[in-house]
Amino acid sequence: MTQENGLYADLSKILITKEQIAAKIQEVGKQITADYQGREPVMICVLKGAVVFFTDLIRAVDLPVTIDFMATSSYGSATKTSGVVRVLKDLDQDILNRDVIIVEDIVDSGVTLNYLTSMLRHRGAASIRIVTLLDKPERRKIKDLKVDYSCFDIPDEFVVGYGLDFDQKYRNLPDIGVLDRRIYE
Numbered sequence: 001m002t003q004e005n006g007l008y009a010d011l012s013k014i015l016i017t018k019e020q021i022a023a024k025i026q027e028v029g030k031q032i033t034a035d036y037q038g039r040e041p042v043m044i045c046v047l048k049g050a051v052v053f054f055t056d057l058i059r060a061v062d063l064p065v066t067i068d069f070m071a072t073s074s075y076g077s078a079t080k081t082s083g084v085v086r087v088l089k090d091l092d093q094d095i096l097n098r099d100v101i102i103v104e105d106i107v108d109s110g111v112t113l114n115y116l117t118s119m120l121r122h123r124g125a126a127s128i129r130i131v132t133l134l135d136k137p138e139r140r141k142i143k144d145l146k147v148d149y150s151c152f153d154i155p156d157e158f159v160v161g162y163g164l165d166f167d168q169k170y171r172n173l174p175d176i177g178v179l180d181r182r183i184y185e
Ligand code: IMP
Pocket: 049, 074, 075, 081, 104, 105, 106, 107, 108, 109, 110, 111, 112, 113, 157, 158, 159, 160, 164, 165, 166
């Protein structure tokens, strides 16, 4: 690992470096800027996992965006989804007729995003697109979930860092790494 102790010692390997993340975010930011020309989308951060990605991504988008935050829970402290989505914090603003961009840390089963998109559709959003930092396509349960912008596809391994947690920890790791199995087994 890049550091001899501290958080890096709990990783079995670094999967994606902060430099790779930064480069990809510039690319995706340019793509969103081009796709939404003339519009004022609201970018929604799904707390807490997406917060680090979100703060970098919004600064790579050259449009008059507004931002809002939602918090959901489906995991507890385990590494497998419970399948149940709870809204812990709702949006502050009305999204009727707005172009909504949902920003997620990772799409795994797709249960969380499937729930969120149908909820926002019911509230009358003009359009809804999904941006995710990571995608684990192998684990998808909701087969028809459309992910519009995905930064990195990753294998079915439990990852932490750059906002992603295990038991609420490791979110402040600058890179994304595979958590060593000895930490959670
Ligand atoms: P889904 O509803 O199964 O798609 O799960 C989405 C949520 O599960 C994400 O927003 C993450 O909070 C969490 N999650 C899924 N895989 C991982 C992982 O490898 N590391 C950390 N959190 C994960």
